[in-house]
Amino acid sequence: MKPTLVIGGGIVGLFTAYYLQKTGVEVAILDRTDLKDNCSTGNAGMITPSHIIPLAAPGMIRKGLMMVYQTEAVEKEEIELAHLAKKYQLEAEVLSAQEMQALEPNLKVKARGAVYFPGDAHLDPGVLYAYLKNYLQAKGVTFYADTQVNGFASSGGKISAVLTDQGTIEGSHFVLCGGAWTAELAKKLNFSLPLMGGKGYSFVQPNRPAIQIPTILTERKVAVSPYGDFVRFGGTLEVAGTNEQVNLNRVRGIFESIGQYYPDFQATFPEEDQIWKGLRPCSPDGLPYIGAAPGHQNVWVGAGHAMLGLTMAPATGRLLAELYHQKNTSLDIQGFEVGRYA
């Protein structure tokens, strides 16, 4: 029996392989990189605002998430969002400046207040990624690193193989999890899958004085993810196609916001080789593509998760495995149709 080929070893590809393998499918993952750095390894690590019930994952810490704000206008928006969250049975607390500061005892937070989501969690995405990769390898999933998929071959009306820079690799089924590059793969299979790379950056700093609570600096859209001795600052969304160059002005914007909200924090502008970048795969309507590829019997897609790929990867993998086995899906997937722009 030929394996099912998952194209793209980001977090969505890995969780898809996880659920397929778990349900008895022989799986191989192909990635054009060495599988050490992609959009899934240096993101802010937040399992966020309670869109999905957090699963227990290696290294996951549940300290909640604080959305801090400095302006009255944003305060109003965030409080409205908190009310909306509560309507969907999510925990959300509006904190005064004093209550917010009590959660962050080591350093001043310059903000007029915050909305706190106690049910949210965060983790170090690089740790989760490496753990999951090792786990899958131990379970017998094959990894083809440094293998770029450039095309497909078909036989008997079905896709039968991928054409790569390392030669042809045959498969029985195919799942496209290529992040921002999935549009290019779809084009080769004659359907349209609009996606745009939304470039973001992050860098880590020694955590001095120590920030405790994962936070979004709301006006600046910067995510602050503390991990004990170090803290990661990340953000910005630069419409980038698939261009991966670092724009230092964008990084400076993230850096400057640190002092604006944490005036006592000891930050140093990162060296260029310490700056991480990632392309969020963004669809026009902000929803992911999860399901069968139009015009193909044995091809599925899991892509386009934009800012929430880490949060939604486990659910996506599970849904794709359910579709693969022709089971009812455990969530309603209306709205995620792969062919909605085809």
Ligand SMILES: Cc1cc2nc3c(=O)[nH]c(=O)nc-3n(C[C@H](O)[C@H](O)[C@H](O)COP(=O)(O)OP(=O)(O)OC[C@H]3O[C@@H](n4cnc5c(N)ncnc54)[C@H](O)[C@@H]3O)c2cc1C
């Ligand atoms: C600054 C920043 C902060 C973020 N913070 C959070 C957060 O706190 N919480 C959250 O849930 N999400 C967050 N995200 C979003 C999250 O990182 C992404 O949604 C997620 O990583 C996308 O995963 P993916 O597997 O779809 O894509 P990727 O991780 O990009 O993986 C796609 C893989 O496919 C491979 N590939 C593509 N084309 C081919 C081909 N032709 N042949 C072979 N291989 C191919 C690529 O090499 C890549 O490894 C953040 C993103 C950024 C940029």
